[in-house]
Amino acid sequence: MSDRIIMLDPTSEQTPARRQLLPRPESLTGLTVGLLDISKPRGDVFLDQLDKLLSGKGINVKRYAKPTFTRVAPVDLKQRIASEVDVVVEGLAD
Amino acid sequence: MDVIADGLVAVVKQDCPTCVLIEPILAQLVAGGITVYSQDNPKFPARMPGVRDDRELEASFHLEIETVPTLLRMTGGTEVGRLVGWEQGEWRDFTGIADLGEGLPAYRPGCGSKSVEPGIAEDLAVRFGNLPIVARRIEVAPLEDEIEACFERDWSDGLPVVPPTPTRVYRMLLGTSRSPDEVIGVIPPDLAPCTVEKVAINAVMAGCKPEYLPVVLAAVEAALIDEFCMHGLLCTTMFAGPMVVVNGPIAAKIGMNARENALGQGNRANATIGRALQLVIRNVGGGKPGGIDRACLGNPGKYTFCFAEDEAGSNWESLGVERGFAPDASTVTLFAGDGVQAVADQKSRTPDSLARTFAACLRVVDHPKMVMAGDAFLIVSPEHERVFHSAGWSKARLKEALDELLLIPGAELVVGAGGIAEGIPAQLADQTLPKFRPGGLNIVRAGGGAGMFSAVIGGWAATGEIGSIPVTKEITL
Numbered sequence: 001m002s003d004r005i006i007m008l009d010p011t012s013e014q015t016p017a018r019r020q021l022l023p024r025p026e027s028l029t030g031l032t033v034g035l036l037d038i039s040k041p042r043g044d045v046f047l048d049q050l051d052k053l054l055s056g057k058g059i060n061v062k063r064y065a066k067p068t069f070t071r072v073a074p075v076d077l078k079q080r081i082a083s084e085v086d087v088v089v090e091g092l093a094d
Numbered sequence: 095m096d097v098i099a100d101g102l103v104a105v106v107k108q109d110c111p112t113c114v115l116i117e118p119i120l121a122q123l124v125a126g127g128i129t130v131y132s133q134d135n136p137k138f139p140a141r142m143p144g145v146r147d148d149r150e151l152e153a154s155f156h157l158e159i160e161t162v163p164t165l166l167r168m169t170g171g172t173e174v175g176r177l178v179g180w181e182q183g184e185w186r187d188f189t190g191i192a193d194l195g196e197g198l199p200a201y202r203p204g205c206g207s208k209s210v211e212p213g214i215a216e217d218l219a220v221r222f223g224n225l226p227i228v229a230r231r232i233e234v235a236p237l238e239d240e241i242e243a244c245f246e247r248d249w250s251d252g253l254p255v256v257p258p259t260p261t262r263v264y265r266m267l268l269g270t271s272r273s274p275d276e277v278i279g280v281i282p283p284d285l286a287p288c289t290v291e292k293v294a295i296n297a298v299m300a301g302c303k304p305e306y307l308p309v310v311l312a313a314v315e316a317a318l319i320d321e322f323c324m325h326g327l328l329c330t331t332m333f334a335g336p337m338v339v340v341n342g343p344i345a346a347k348i349g350m351n352a353r354e355n356a357l358g359q360g361n362r363a364n365a366t367i368g369r370a371l372q373l374v375i376r377n378v379g380g381g382k383p384g385g386i387d388r389a390c391l392g393n394p395g396k397y398t399f400c401f402a403e404d405e406a407g408s409n410w411e412s413l414g415v416e417r418g419f420a421p422d423a424s425t426v427t428l429f430a431g432d433g434v435q436a437v438a439d440q441k442s443r444t445p446d447s448l449a450r451t452f453a454a455c456l457r458v459v460d461h462p463k464m465v466m467a468g469d470a471f472l473i474v475s476p477e478h479e480r481v482f483h484s485a486g487w488s489k490a491r492l493k494e495a496l497d498e499l500l501l502i503p504g505a506e507l508v509v510g511a512g513g514i515a516e517g518i519p520a521q522l523a524d525q526t527l528p529k530f531r532p533g534g535l536n537i538v539r540a541g542g543g544a545g546m547f548s549a550v551i552g553g554w555a556a557t558g559e560i561g562s563i564p565v566t567k568e569i570t571l
Contacts, residue, residue, distance in 0.1 A: 005240050008258045009230035010249055010295040010377040012286030017230055019247065 025087060028059050034085035036073075037065040043091035050089060097156075102128040102189070103166040105148070105159045108138035110205035112180050113163050119185070119195050126189070133162065133208045154209035155218040161204040179204035216268075220260045226274050227260060227267075229291055244299070249377055251369065251397055255299035266294040269304030270311060271571060278311065279318035281379035282325035283386040288314065288378045293370070296377055300370035300398075305348050306363055308571050309426060310370040313338050313400075316428045316567035317371060323562040327430050327554060328381045331388050334554035334562075335396035336375075337431030337471070338368050339538055341414030342424030344569055345402035352404035354542030357434055357473065357549065368400030393433040401540060407476055408539040410489040417566045424569040429471055429536070430554035430562040432460075437548040439478070445485045448478060449492060452548065453499035457529060459552035463507045463517045465527045468553035469534040469564065472496075475541035478548045489537050500529035531558050 009017065025031060033054055035047045047063070054061050062085055066073050073081075081088060104120055106113040117139040120130055124142060132138050133154060136147035148154055157166065160178070165188065167175040177184050180202040186194045209218055219225060234243045240257040244250055256262065267274055267290070274291035281288045290311065297310045317324045317336055327334060340350055351361035359365065375381045383389065389396075405412045414425040437455045442448035452472060460468045474482075482492055504525040509517040518527070529535075534557060541547070554562055 004236065005234040005238075005257065006260060007232045007234060007240065007243070008227065008260060008263050008291075008295050009232050010258055010292065010299055010373070012281075012284055012288075012292075012378050012380065013230050014284065014286065014380075017232055 028054070028057075028087065031086040032060040032062060032084065034062050034064055034081050034088040036081065036088055036090040037063070038069040038090060038092065039066050040069045040091070040093065046091045047089070097171055098129045098168050099171045100168055102126070103131070103157070103168060104128060105131045105133065105154055105157060105162055105164045105166075105207070106139065107133040107162050107205070107208060108135045110162050112202040112204050113139075115198060115202055116163055116180050116195070119198070122191070122194065123189060126191075131157075151209040151214070151218055152222050154207055155222045159207040160210050162207050163204055164207070216261050216265045220264050225260075225264060227263060227291060228275065229263075229295060231260075248382070249299065249373075251372060251376060253397065255373070256301050258295045258298045262298045263291070263295050266298050266302065266304050266307055267291065269307035270294075272311065278315055281314075281318070281374060282381065283328060284378075284380035286378050286380065288374065292378050293374055296373040297366075297370040299377075300373050301362065301366040302370050303348070303362070303366075306367050306370075308569050309340060309344060309348070309363075309367050309424075310374075312426045312567045312569040313367065313371045313428065314374050316426050316565050317375070319565040319567070321563050322428055322430070322565045323556075324375070326556065327562050328375065328379075328387050330554060330556070331390045332554055332556075333389065333391060333393045333432040334430040334468075335393065335399060336368075336371055337395060337429045337551065338371065338400035339413055339427045339429070339471075340367075340400065340402040340424070340569075341405065341412050341419070341427070342569070343422060344424035346406070350402040352402040352540050353407070356401045356404070356540040356542075364400050364402070365398050368395075368398030371400075372396060372398065395431060395433055399431060403538045404476070404540045408479065409483040410479065410537075410539055413536065413538050414566065416489070417564075419566065419568060425566050426569060427564055427566040429469070429551070429564045430557075431471065432468070432552040432554065435550045435552065437472075437550055438546070439548075440546040442546075443481060445482045445487045445492070445495070448481050449495045449499060452492075452550075453496055455550050456496065456500060456535070457502070459529070459550065460555040461516055463511065463514060464555065465502060465507060465518065465529050466531045466534070467555040467557070469530060469536070469557045470553055471536045471538060471551040473541065473549040473551065474537060474539050475545055475548050476539070476543050477546045479539050493535060493537060496535060497528065497530075500535075501526050502529060536564060 037043045037047055051061050064081055120139050121142055131146045131148040131153045133148050136145055165177040166173050177188055182195050182200045234240050241254050244255045272290045276290045277287050293311055293314055297307055348363045350363045381387055403412050413427055415421055419425050439451040456470055459470045504522040507518045508520045508523045511517055
């Protein structure tokens with residue numbers, strides 16, 4: 001037996017089977033952008049640049065950091081980001 | 095699977111003492127040509143060449159084996175004879191070998207085939223059965239939790255759903271004689287065609303047993319009757335959702351609760367049938383809160399709201415009979431219900447007094463100053479019913495009394511009366527108006543044996559032609 005689990009679609013199948021990304025905002029005007037540092041080396045350099053660019057355009061920016069890149073973000077951090085910002089940019093690699 | 099066109103075919107398992115007993119006989123039949131399928135051990139029977147490994151049970155499934163040993167004769171790809179178990183005379187006639195099984199007991203019954211063991215048969219049907227299941231197959235990654243996957247796909251009403259695997263859906267479909275591809279209607283708001291199969295998938299997710307499926311199908315069909323106005327009921331900013339009342343013998347057969355806590359939690363059939371209807375509207379119809387469902391507050395019955403009338407204990411005509419169905423018919427009645435409001439009267443011992451209590455409580459449905467806005471269901475408990483029955487009051491008599499008690503002077507209802515801006519137009523002040531439209535008040539008996547309590551379930555404040563009226567559909571198996 002394989003480990004795959006098959007489920008039958010309960011919907012009218014009018015949307016693609018693969019889950020879709022959330023719609024992207026057309027403009028950042030009036031939105032708050034979160035910058036998430038996952039704590040990999042030099043992530044801060046990239047995010048500092050973005051912060052400067054966005055803030056320069058008058059966009060509200062909030063900064064966040066994961067304690068370590070080796071683990072998923074703590075629930076508390078995820079909840080804070082979700083409740084405080086509209087959009088998140090995450091610096092993934094070093 | 096390659097079909098044996100001609101000759102003898104035997105299906106056996108080592109775990110069966112009768113199969114072990116006839117092991118030498120099978121060896122004896124090799125010379126004449128025999129194909130042997132083994133269900134549990136391809137090295138059994140020993141000393142036989144070419145035993146076919148049927149541990150996957152594909153051959154057993156296709157040959158419809160119920161007992162082992164089974165001996166078949168095939169001619170031109172068609173089965174022309176079948177023996178089950180061991181009966182010496184039959185086997186001798188069948189094979190034409192006069193001394194077959196000399197020295198063995200004359201008769202031994204067989205054992206159950208592995209292919210019909212509980213839980214296995216449905217699995218095999220799904221794997222090998224060319225089922226008419228056509229829903230899109232969604233693959234969940236091995237490390238993904240399948241219940242979480244259902245949440246993430248937005249298939250849930252907020253509570254965990256049972257993952258709708260093909261085997262579970264197939265098992266559910268066995269609960270009805272209707273074809274999986276039968277379209278039972280288009281579900282609002284997306285007006286998506288809904289098949290029996292889609293209802294079965296959502297019934298699995300809701301936690302239904304297969305024997306509940308006919309009730310769920312009837313409930314979905316009832317919701318699609320134009321007069322019920324499911325689309326409007328879904329869109330409204332008001333409270334209501336579909337409430338399901340089940341009448342007739344099916345309620346007891348599937349173990350529905352009509353007594354203690356009938357409107358509450360704890361009974362699987364009550365809980366999952368109402369939930370399945372809501373999941374069909376959510377998933378097939380696309381009706382979701384914040385989307386087309388614009389309810390300001392909603393009500394907890396929108397998770398599930400389904401119960402049976404207590405016909406066995408009642409002296410009154412059932413709702414199903416009142417609505418024109420035979421006493422032995424099973425029906426679902428759908429009502430656009432708001433929620434449960436308590437009627438606590440522990441002192442009335444006369445029908446007049448208790449009817450006045452009911453009228454006073456019914457008066458406030460939607461708003462004490464609104465008339466003919468919403469319908470209502472009055473759920474009368476056994477101890478309250480007894481007050482009427484012992485005085486010789488039928489359900490119809492009680493309804494008549496309530497209609498009379500609920501004739502309200504327009505002066506009490508008009509805009510501004512009682513210092514309340516809500517109300518009917520001022521020019522109706524001289525009229526006397528009924529609280530409910532004709533036929534808008536329904537009475538059902540349910541509840542536990544102790545408690546002089548009944549319940550008012552107010553309805554969506556849009557009834558008649560401009561909204562929803564209760565609808566009834568017969569349940570067919």
